[in-house]
Amino acid sequence: MSCAAIVHNPTPFVADKFVLADLAGNDVVLTVVSATFEASSGTSLKVAEVQQPIALADAYFGDPRHSSVQVESQLGLMKPCVDVIVRGNVHAPRGAAASTVHFGIAVGRMRKHLIACGDRTWTIGAGGRTPSAPQPFIAMPVVFERAFGGADQSSCCPENPVGVGYRTCRSADPAIRTELPNIEYADSRMTRPSDTVRVAGTGSIARGWQPRLAYAGTFDAAWLDRKWPLLPDDFDARHYQAAPHDQQFPDLPGGERIALVNMTEDGAWHFDLPDVRLSTRYRFDAGHDAQPLRLDTVLIEPEHRRVVMIWKNLQKMSRKRGLLHDIIVFRTRTA
Structure with missing residues (x-):
C-alpha cells in the first residue's frame, strides 16, 4: 500500500513516514523523528544546525558477514524499551x-x-x-x-x-x-x-547475534507455508532492541543525567538528556487522530559531542478512516 500523506514538520528536526506491515500483515504508517543535539562548549546540549538523517538501512564497519554494526536502520517497529547506544573510543587520561x-557510562542510576x-x-x-x-x-x-x-x-x-x-x-x-x-x-x-x-x-548488537536472534521467532516449514513473507507468530518485539541489555531502559522521560568517563579526550563528558516532547496529528477522511511520539533510541557520539534522539509512532490504517492526507509533527513541550 502506498501513502500519499504529506508530512508537515515545523520542528527543527528530521521527520518522515514509512508504510510497513505489522505482524498480522496489516498496513501501518511508521512516523520517525530524528533529533540531533550537540555541545559546542560546556555540558549543555543545543539543537544542532546540521541534523542527522534517518538511517534507512544497516551499515557495518566492514563486510556485514564479518564485522559489527556501525549504524542500525531506524525503521524497525516499536521497541519495548529505549536503547541507549554509545559509539566512540576510549581515551587514555591526559593523552598519555x-x-x-x-x-x-552512567544513565541516571545505571552504571556500566x-x-x-x-x-x-x-x-x-x-x-x-x-x-x-x-x-x-x-x-x-x-x-x-x-x-x-x-x-x-x-x-x-x-x-x-x-x-x-x-x-x-x-x-x-x-x-x-x-x-x-x-x-x-x-x-x-x-x-x-x-x-x-x-x-x-556499548554499540549496536547485530540482528543475527544472541540474544536478539532468540526473539526473532521460528522460521520453519510451517512459517513458510502459512506466514511468509510476514514475521513468525512467535516473533518477540525485543528483537528490535539493538543496545546491550544493560543499556536498555523502560522509559527515558528526559532530563536524565548522562555521564561518560574516558570516552572523550578530556576524560569526562556529562549532560542532561534533552527534555523534549513530540506528538503527531493524523488527518484522515473520517477525522483527526493525535498521538504522542515515543522515544525509541538515544545515540551518543562522544567524539563529536553529539546526541541523536529517535522518536516513533505507529498508526494503523483502516478503511473506516478513509485516506490519510496529512501527518503533522509538533512539539508539545521543550525544557
Whole structure:
C-alpha cells in the first residue's frame, strides 16, 4: 500500500513516514523523528544546525558477514524499551599512553564499568598459558571486534562471532592483532584460554547475534507455508532492541543525567538528556487522530559531542478512516 500523506514538520528536526506491515500483515504508517543535539562548549546540549538523517538501512564497519554494526536502520517497529547506544573510543587520561584504562557510562542510576586493555598475547609458563603484559595505547575504538567472541570452522560465539578470545580465535578484523579481548567488563575478565566471559561493548548488537536472534521467532516449514513473507507468530518485539541489555531502559522521560568517563579526550563528558516532547496529528477522511511520539533510541557520539534522539509512532490504517492526507509533527513541550 502506498501513502500519499504529506508530512508537515515545523520542528527543527528530521521527520518522515514509512508504510510497513505489522505482524498480522496489516498496513501501518511508521512516523520517525530524528533529533540531533550537540555541545559546542560546556555540558549543555543545543539543537544542532546540521541534523542527522534517518538511517534507512544497516551499515557495518566492514563486510556485514564479518564485522559489527556501525549504524542500525531506524525503521524497525516499536521497541519495548529505549536503547541507549554509545559509539566512540576510549581515551587514555591526559593523552598519555596507558596499558589499561577504566571507562564507562552512567544513565541516571545505571552504571556500566568497562576496562580497555592494550594488546596482549598468551605466554607459556609453569602455570600454563597466561596473558602477557598489555601494550600501551592512547585511543582505542570500542567495537565488538575487540570484545570477547570469535568464530572458527566448527563453532562461533553466538553473542559475538566477530570478536577475539573464544576458543583462542583471533578477531574478524585482521588489523586487530591482540589474542585477548581489548574491551571487557571490569568484573568479567579473561585470564585463561578456556575462559568464557561476558561480551563487553556499548554499540549496536547485530540482528543475527544472541540474544536478539532468540526473539526473532521460528522460521520453519510451517512459517513458510502459512506466514511468509510476514514475521513468525512467535516473533518477540525485543528483537528490535539493538543496545546491550544493560543499556536498555523502560522509559527515558528526559532530563536524565548522562555521564561518560574516558570516552572523550578530556576524560569526562556529562549532560542532561534533552527534555523534549513530540506528538503527531493524523488527518484522515473520517477525522483527526493525535498521538504522542515515543522515544525509541538515544545515540551518543562522544567524539563529536553529539546526541541523536529517535522518536516513533505507529498508526494503523483502516478503511473506516478513509485516506490519510496529512501527518503533522509538533512539539508539545521543550525544557
